[in-house]
Amino acid sequence: MTTPETLAVAIMAAGKGTRMKSERTPKVLHTLAGRSMVMHVLHTAFALKPENVQLIVGHEAQQVRDHVAKLASPDMLERLGWVEQLEQLGTGHAVQQVLPPLKDFKGHLAVLNGDVPLLSPETLQDLWQRHLDGRHVATLLTTRLNDPTGYGRIVKNAFGRFLAIREHKECTPEELQINEVNSGIYLFDWTHLARLLPKLTNHNAKGEYYLTDILEMLIQEGQIVGVHCMEDPREVLGINSRRELAEVEGILRTRIRDHWMMSGVTMRQPETISIDVEVEIAVDAEILPNCQLEGRTRVGAWSKIGPNTRLQDAVIGDYCEITMSVVNQAQVGDGVTVGPFAHLRPDTVLADKAKVGNFVELKNTRLGEGAKASHLSYLGDAEIGAGSNIGAGTITCNYDGAHKHKTVMAEGVFVGSNSTLVAPLELGREAYVAAGSVITDAVPAGSLGLGRARQTNKDGWVEKKKPRK
Ligand code: UD1
Ligand code: CA
Numbered sequence: 001m002t003t004p005e006t007l008a009v010a011i012m013a014a015g016k017g018t019r020m021k022s023e024r025t026p027k028v029l030h031t032l033a034g035r036s037m038v039m040h041v042l043h044t045a046f047a048l049k050p051e052n053v054q055l056i057v058g059h060e061a062q063q064v065r066d067h068v069a070k071l072a073s074p075d076m077l078e079r080l081g082w083v084e085q086l087e088q089l090g091t092g093h094a095v096q097q098v099l100p101p102l103k104d105f106k107g108h109l110a111v112l113n114g115d116v117p118l119l120s121p122e123t124l125q126d127l128w129q130r131h132l133d134g135r136h137v138a139t140l141l142t143t144r145l146n147d148p149t150g151y152g153r154i155v156k157n158a159f160g161r162f163l164a165i166r167e168h169k170e171c172t173p174e175e176l177q178i179n180e181v182n183s184g185i186y187l188f189d190w191t192h193l194a195r196l197l198p199k200l201t202n203h204n205a206k207g208e209y210y211l212t213d214i215l216e217m218l219i220q221e222g223q224i225v226g227v228h229c230m231e232d233p234r235e236v237l238g239i240n241s242r243r244e245l246a247e248v249e250g251i252l253r254t255r256i257r258d259h260w261m262m263s264g265v266t267m268r269q270p271e272t273i274s275i276d277v278e279v280e281i282a283v284d285a286e287i288l289p290n291c292q293l294e295g296r297t298r299v300g301a302w303s304k305i306g307p308n309t310r311l312q313d314a315v316i317g318d319y320c321e322i323t324m325s326v327v328n329q330a331q332v333g334d335g336v337t338v339g340p341f342a343h344l345r346p347d348t349v350l351a352d353k354a355k356v357g358n359f360v361e362l363k364n365t366r367l368g369e370g371a372k373a374s375h376l377s378y379l380g381d382a383e384i385g386a387g388s389n390i391g392a393g394t395i396t397c398n399y400d401g402a403h404k405h406k407t408v409m410a411e412g413v414f415v416g417s418n419s420t421l422v423a424p425l426e427l428g429r430e431a432y433v434a435a436g437s438v439i440t441d442a443v444p445a446g447s448l449g450l451g452r453a454r455q456t457n458k459d460g461w462v463e464k465k466k467p468r469k
Contacts, residue, residue, distance in 0.1 A: 011055050
């Protein structure tokens with residue numbers, strides 16, 4: 001009877017990642033380009049539309065579960081099974097844990113390493129196709145590395161026939177010279193894998209149950225095992241240390257930048273620009289040196305970002321200029337200029353053609369169309385009408401030590417320089433605030449609010465002050 005062409009996926013993500021030297025972050029939660037290793041692998045797994053995905057968790061299991069439950073789509077969660085490996089006794093032991101949930105499963109199982117995050121859906125799809133076409137019982141993805149240290153080596157006979165995977169620690173000096181390595185990515189006919197998993201032993205250098213031993217068992221039975229060697233090793237590099245994390249993240253960042261440049265985005269000194277996986281950038285946007293585009297940031301067409309700008313979950317419209325600034329969870333309309341040295345904090349909205357200049361901080365504030373805050377201001381919990389002008393040094397006093405209060409300005413308000421607006425406060429349409437005021441009461445539409453002591457001049461004062469000769 002032939003095995004149905006049904007696919008399930010198991011992702012091994014239970015290990016502690018000792019070599020990461022992390023106090024509390026399990027290895028698979030370390031991030032590359034704004035996405036954790038485990039989420040990278042899950043995205044790849046789900047791209048193949050498997051019947052189900054079994055996530056094997058163990059070390060800090062709850063932390064990993066909470067993370068995935070928060071970030072995975074409802075669609076993913078529906079087909080995701082959680083498998084707990086209470087003790088981490090090796091990759092073979094990890095996969096043994098899916099025996100109960102896959103008891104009635106008929107088909108093929110893709111086994112993915114949780115610490116090999118750059119594997120693309122295309123490569124996995126290709127491996128799955130080769131596995132089916134060749135009617136293999138197992139298919140193994142390998143690559144060649146200049147420095148294969150730490151990886152399992154692909155041992156072949158004199159005729160180039162695959163014999164076994166030998167873990168680094170088990171290799172003879174000759175085997176250590178082999179540079180073809182196991183990527184940790186496999187496809188198995190589930191019936192055969194399920195039959196052999198209970199037979200694994202831990203009689204080896206690490207005292208672990210190695211999944212890799214299954215391949216040798218299959219060969220000894222005379223089963224067909226396919227080996228597919230990837231020419232470009234970059235996709236299947238494993239991450240065991242922070243150094244490797246940085247190296248693999250660098251590869252991913254280059255890939256992301258290339259993608260956007262090929263889509264019509266200009267980048268100046270691209271090697272200094274970092275862009276997270278979920279960022280989207282419109283055609284003809286221009287990114288200047290030293291920018292970080294993070295999270296779910298969106299940049300509109302013809303906008304110029306940078307230099308030295310950090311956008312975190314920011315939405316930037318078309319024709320904007322954001323210079324040397326930090327924009328965090330804020331939304332910016334079209335034709336807006338921000339910076340240099342501005343700080344837009346969460347829930348800030350800048351309407352079209354608004355302007356925010358140097359040393360201006362906005363938090364939970366809406367700046368209406370064409371409104372300007374050009375210099376040295378803090379605007380928090382404020383609503384500022386279209387066409388208003390906020391003078392240099394304006395401060396909203398939004399916090400009384402216990403509660404936050406709102407400042408509401410209608411359209412066309414003019415706030416003179418160095419004014420203090422004590423919230424809660426309302427300024428009517430086209431109201432004026434005299435420079436240097438402390439405003440504690442509403443200013444009606446069309447009125448001038450003056451909130452400062454009247455100036456007095458003392459005639460001849462300077463002369464009188466002078467010491468008598
Ligand atoms: C493994 C392979 C090696 C391969 C390399 C590729 C084995 C025995 N060796 O070695 O041939 O070249 O990956 O990157 O499989 N894990 C569990 N439970 C455990 C142990 C590990 O879930 O009990 C998970 C880890 O979290 C990790 C993955 O399995 O995501 C691989 O484990 P790791 O210890 O990193 O294996 P390597 O030594 O890299
Ligand atoms: Ca590894």
